[in-house]
Amino acid sequence: MGINKEFLEKALALLPTPAQQTVTVADTVTFSKNGLKITKHPAEDYRLRVLSRGDSICLDFGDHQVGYLHLKLRRVGGHSDAPVPLHIRFAEQPIEFFENPEDYRGAICSGWIQQEFLHVDLVPSELHMPRRYAFRYVKIEVSDISPSFKLAFDEIYCTAVSSADDTVLEPYSYNDELLCRLDKIACRTLHGCMQTVFEDGPKRDRRLWMGDLRLQAQANYETYKNNNLVKACLYLFAALPMPNGQISACLFLEPEIEADDFYMFDYALLYIPTLLDYYNATGDIDTVNELYNSAIKQIGIAEKWIGENGIVIDSEEVGWRFLDWTAELNKQAGSHGVLLYAIKKAIELAKITNDEHTVKLLADKHKKYRKAALDVLWDNDRQLFISGKERQVSFASQVWMVLGGAVEGETASKLLEQIKKQSDAIGMVTPYMYHNYIDALITAGDANKALEVIKSYFGGMAELGADTFWEIYNPENPDESPYGGTIVNSYCHAWSCAPAYFLRKYFSK
Amino acid sequence: MGINKEFLEKALALLPTPAQQTVTVADTVTFSKNGLKITKHPAEDYRLRVLSRGDSICLDFGDHQVGYLHLKLRRVGGHSDAPVPLHIRFAEQPIEFFENPEDYRGAICSGWIQQEFLHVDLVPSELHMPRRYAFRYVKIEVSDISPSFKLAFDEIYCTAVSSADDTVLEPYSYNDELLCRLDKIACRTLHGCMQTVFEDGPKRDRRLWMGDLRLQAQANYETYKNNNLVKACLYLFAALPMPNGQISACLFLEPEIEADDFYMFDYALLYIPTLLDYYNATGDIDTVNELYNSAIKQIGIAEKWIGENGIVIDSEEVGWRFLDWTAELNKQAGSHGVLLYAIKKAIELAKITNDEHTVKLLADKHKKYRKAALDVLWDNDRQLFISGKERQVSFASQVWMVLGGAVEGETASKLLEQIKKQSDAIGMVTPYMYHNYIDALITAGDANKALEVIKSYFGGMAELGADTFWEIYNPENPDESPYGGTIVNSYCHAWSCAPAYFLRKYFSK
Structure with missing residues (x-):
């Protein structure tokens, strides 16, 4: 396909320079760990400390920051007659300090x-x-x-950066302290991830991912309203498709602008609802008209993976389908649900652009693939959708079938109850999957159940001291890392900003 | 005393900005170690290597360099999607690579x-x-x-810096290949140490030391002739005396100009011959006139440590007297010898400035302290000078008594033979002490013996692969470190440039 230069230029012109803010140290602290429990203790102000070999200070900046550290160093005693080696560590969560970087042997780069x-x-x-x-x-x-001198710090501060403007953030109010707290944490999460683009996580990987963008954009419309940032990212994805025209899974801006080289079935399709959401938030019909073709063609690309039975094939050939970080998850039904969801949203886009022909075409497709889902994937005995030849049962499959409109209303609601009763059901581990689960509950008319999930799942992280919501949270094992160490976990992760979106959209007074 | 601002301004105006030179990699190599023997092997050109986790390259810049490293990095494979942690080590001598920095437990700062x-x-x-x-x-x-990509290097180069201009360096010729090689190594040593000031070592401590300056200046007059650099350093020392007027042992230029806070008996006195040498090399009488008082007053300050017997007292009160790095060395006789030497040189300075009164005064002092040395420190049975109440016998004592003129001519020559026969004599470990030993041999009329010492001592380092001469060299234990690890040894050390001075002054054709 090559790069669409016109789209790229539009995108680059819209990319912001994150605003800077000076943040001073809130407290000097120490941490102790007893079993799994970590306790923060007050410590002598760092400016009063005089440090010798092996001494250390631990600083608390009061909230999650993304930015640059500055230190003003002073000596106590004689002339500084040798270089001072410092070891400086940064942590989003205190647990990171209790892991020795040298012991890290995980799969992800220790860089x-x-x-x-x-x-x-x-x-x-x-x-x-x-x-x-x-x-x-x-x-x-x-x-x-x-031994000639000792070290002291006159001042340590941080230049925090973000493209989220806190002055435009309206206060969230609801007669529930926990919900207000969850909203605050979610906003801070989004704040940290809004940089030159919407990053997936400001600690790691710092990339623009299509799947994350959809959720961040949703939260953005309800909070920081930096709609040009969404627009820039939509143009970027349209500018840098894969060779077959598929929307890329993720993009790099540096050292050169480039799409990563793997295909993601679900992320590419999710470009469609993201463009639709953008239109619904902004009414910007010009952008929709320009990016419409890039969006609509994703349906045709995905359809190549439809088998003779009218269902997305159960094969690795399809490429990576994310859905969730559960290794054992069979992704056939979930992928099919994502396709149905994308077609549903594409129909709305086609209506907006008055493309009647496509509206009809897509409506037929939706009907056909919906019927195939019910014919092939519905297990009438279990009253659930199954996935793959092992007939696996999972939350992800039901959630995406609900979102895709394979079932609706009361049936959808019952389905989401039914899956909770299955002892063999594959559960959910990422806030990304929980976001879609909450969305499905609301779609099925179960707003109160959605609120309970928000409270228990995101509330669980808040209970554990989250300042921002995490990439991974497994209530059964809060310190779980898919990478082999909490020191590479991302504790401020874009796809976890759900509460700011759902609470402000559906649960505010 | 405070700072003499006029002198300081003169000094600062004379300080050079070291010239820059781009140096490219000479060879890609590897090293192996078998017992004490280290062997260098050729390796594939670094530009052709494609590096994965744990891979490394070792570069040889062909000669000792002081400067800054630049790397042009390229990737092979996919986009660079994570920071690459690099561990970069620099070595003057290959032995340093065979020590693990983490195992270093020495006294000197690991910085x-x-x-x-x-x-x-x-x-x-x-x-x-x-x-x-x-x-x-x-x-x-x-x-x-x-795992997404691998690392390669398009180019690695160094910006080397020095205030020594190789284009003014005249070739040294003598009908002996070893001597030519020793001169070359000595010149490279001086070259590395000539920066904004004469540093003691460009790896470590990078400071202007009075004792080192004397030897560097001597070698400079015979080689790079950057006489303004010597002048700047002489003004710096005169500008920043200790509170009692004593010349400081060493100076820092950054982050602020300051003298270190300890007193060194011998280094302060050695300001006098350094000023005299400068005059003899340049004829710059104005500088001598300006700095004369700063120099001459060192005699009076040192005399406060003369005991009732007319000899420098044997006490720690005198402050640090360096002489050599041998811990067990008693420094009484050596200090007395340094004082005699300084007075001898001060007399010459006083003659140059036509200060007849001082000439006479100093001549009387020299006579008096020389007589005291012969009365108190001369052991007639052993035909040697002893030092301290334990009547210790050392090379250092004899060397400084010869340089100070306590004995002369045939007697001096016999004395330097006599000390070699003593099984209990404290030997020499630093090239600094060897420099003075060689000087004493020449003073005693034994130039050929001096040449043999140059050949055997400095030749020993050359034999071991020195590109520059070292801070410490003990022929009995070449890898000895007074600091607890070769990784903090300085292998390019100012006080080791003796061959360039002696060979060019006394042994050239």
């Missing part, structure tokens, strides 16, 4: 561990660290120091 | 270990490392890397 080994050649001096970090806590250890 | 742990956020990119290093070899290890 994501937020730490630096620096040399300060001269003291007094100012140290302006050039790399960006995501953190609430910073630990600075004096690895060694010449 | 001097020349290594960095860096993150490269994006590839392709250029990495311009901001800190200065002293090295011939660089080892770069890819500590980890995302």
Whole structure:
């Protein structure tokens, strides 16, 4: 396909330079760990400390920050006659400090561990660290120091960056303290992820992912209303399709603008509802007209994976279908549900652009694939959708069938009750999947049940001290990491901003 | 005393900005170690290597360099989707690579270990490392890397810096290949140490020391002739005396100009011959006139430590007297010898400035302290000078008594033979002490013996692969470190440039 230069230029012209804000240290602290429980203790103000070899300070910036660290160093005693090696660690959550980076053996590159080994050649001096970090806590250890002098800090501060403007954020009010707290945490999550693009996580991977963008954009319309940022990202995806025209799964902006090289069946289709959501939030028909073709063609690309029975085939050939981080999840039914959902949303887009021919064509397709789902994937005995030749039962399958309109109303509501009773059902592990689950409950008319899920699932993270919502949260094992260490977990993750969207849209007074 | 601002301004105006030179990699190599023997092997050109996790390259810059490293990085494979942690080590001598920095437990600050742990956020990119290093070899290890891509280097080069101009260096010729080689190594040593000031070592401590300056200036007059650099340093020391007027042992230029806070008996006195040498090399009488008082007053300050017997007292009260790095060395006789030497040189300075009164005064002092040395420290049975109440016998004592003129001519020559026969004599460990030993042999009329010492001692380092001469060299234990690890040893050390001075002055054709 190549790059659509016109779209790319439009996108680049819209990309913001994140605003800067100076944030000072809120508290000097220490942490202790007893079993799984981590306790924060007040400590002597860092400005009063005089540090020798092996001494350290731990700083609390009061809330989750994304930005750059600055240190003003002073010496106590004789002349600084040797470089001072410092070990500086950044943590979104205190648990990260209780893992030794050297012990990390996970699959994901250890380059994501937020730490630096620096040399300060001269003291007094100012140290302006050039790399960006995501953190609430910073630990600075004096690895060694010449016996001639000791180290002290006159001031440590952070230049926080974001494209989310807190001054436009309207307060959320509801007669429930927990919900207000969840909204606040979700807004902070989105705030950290809104940079030059919508990043998936400001600690890691910092990329624009199509699947994450949809959820961030939804939360953005209810909160920071930086609609041009959504528009820029929509143009970026339209500008950089895969060779077959499929919307890319994720994009890099640096060192050069490039799409990653793998195909994602579900993420590509989710471009369609994202464009529709953008129109519904902004009424910007020009953008819809320009990006319409890029969106609609995703249906045809996905249809190549429909088998003779009218269902998305159960094969790795389809490419990566994310749905959730559960390794054992069979993704056939979920993928089919995503396709139905995308067709439903594409019909709305076609109506908006007065493309009557396509409206009819897509309506026929939806009818046909819906029927196939009910014929092939519906297990009448279990009253559930199954997936794959092993006839696997999962939350993901039911959720996407509901969102895709395979079942509706009372039937959908019953289905979402039915899945909860299955002891063999594959559960959900990511807030991304929970977002869609909550959406499905609301779609099925069960808003109150949706609210309960928000309270219990996101409330669980809040209970554990989340300042921002996490990439992964398994209530059974809060410190679980799919990567082999909490030090590479992303504790401020775009796809976890659901509460800000659902609460403000459906549960506000 | 405070700072003499006039002198300081003169000094600062004379300080050079070291010239820059781009140096490319000479060879890609590997090293192996068998017992004490290290062997260098050729390796595939670094530009052809494609590096995965744990891979490394080792570069040979062909000669000792002082400067900054630049890397042009390229990726092979997919987009760079995670920071690449690199471990970069610099070595003056290959032995340093065979020590694990983590095992270092020495007394000197580990901040001097020349290594960095860096993150490269994006590839392709250029990495311009901001800190200065002293090295011939660089080892770069890819500590980890995302499985999406591999790392390659398009180019690695160094911006070498020095205030020594190789174009003014006249070739040294003598009908002896070894001597030509020793001169070359000595010149390279001086070259590395000539920066904004004469540094003691460009790897570590990078400071202007009075004792080192004397020897560097001597070698400079015979080689790079950057006489203004000597002048600047003489003004710096005169500008920043200790509170009692004593010349400081060493100075820092950054982050602010300051003298270190300890007193050194011998180094302060050695300001006098350094000023005299400068005059003899340049004829710059104005500078001598300006700095004369600063120099001459060192005699009076040192005399406060003369005991009733006319000899420098044997006490720690005198402050640090360096002489050599031998812990067991008693420094009484050596200190007395340094005082005699300084007075001898001060007399010459006083003659140059036509200060007849001082000439006479100093001549009387020299006579008096020389007589005291012969009365109190001369052991007639052993035909040697002893030192301290334990009547210790050492090379240092005899050397400084010869340089100070306590004995002369045939007696001096016999004395320097006599000390070699003593099984209990404290030997010499630093090239600094060897420099004075060689000087004493020449003073005693034994130039040929001096040449043999140059050949055997400095030749020993050359034999072991020195590109520059070392801070410490003990022929009995070449890998000895007074600091607890070769990784903090300085292998390019100012006080080791003796061959360039002695060979060019006394042994050239």
